[in-house]
Amino acid sequence: MRMLLIHADYLEYEIRDKALKNPEPISDEQRKGRLDEVLAVFISVEKVDETNPEEVVEEAVTEIEDVAKQVKAERIFVYPFAHLSSELAKPDVALEVLKKIEEKLKEKGYEVKRAPFGYYKAFKLSCKGHPLAELSRTIVPEEGVSK
Numbered sequence: 048m049r050m051l052l053i054h055a056d057y058l059e060y061e062i063r064d065k066a067l068k069n070p071e072p073i074s075d076e077q078r079k080g081r082l083d084e085v086l087a088v089f090i091s092v093e094k095v096d097e098t099n100p101e102e103v104v105e106e107a108v109t110e111i112e113d114v115a116k117q118v119k120a121e122r123i124f125v126y127p128f129a130h131l132s133s134e135l136a137k138p139d140v141a142l143e144v145l146k147k148i149e150e151k152l153k154e155k156g157y158e159v160k161r162a163p164f165g166y167y168k169a170f171k172l173s174c175k176g177h178p179l180a181e182l183s184r185t186i187v188p189e190e191g192v193s194k
């Protein structure tokens with residue numbers, strides 16, 4: 048899994064078009080979304096993550112919470128982003144991983160939005176620009192590490 052974490056004044060998106068034959072079904076209100084004072088987490092779920100999705104979810108939540116505490120962000124935007132890797136996981140696995148990350152962050156008390164999966168989206172992002180405002184993380188499940 049590859050993550051790009053941006054501490055931002057806001058992130059807003061608007062659905063433009065389907066990017067998959069069968070994108071995630073969404074309601075009209077999910078066609079647009081915005082969070083202010085947010086830690087935006089752009090995530091590419093990778094093929095290697097398919098060997099142990101549960102472990103990758105746990106590690107991703109740990110990493111995201113660690114950064115959220117450092118930058119004192121109470122809102123998190125989970126954003127599916129297929130552009131951080133050339134070895135992408137299958138969409139069905141990726142969507143499940145992203146849903147579980149969202150769920151676990153909510154359980155920890157964060158206000159969380161997740162951008163819809165399988166669409167082209169316009170987005171606006173206002174990065175805060177402080178030293179910890181732009182971070183990346185790579186997570187590889189144990190089984191995915193070549194022995």
Ligand SMILES: Nc1ncnc2c1ncn2[C@@H]1O[C@H](CO)[C@@H](NC(=O)[C@@H](N)CO)[C@H]1O
Binds near residue numbers: 136166
């Ligand atoms: N392995 C994966 N990890 C994360 N997201 C993934 C994925 N496989 C499919 N998607 C989703 O389907 C859209 C088309 O690839 C993706 N759309 C995007 O990445 C938008 N930024 C538009 O390009 C994304 O919603």
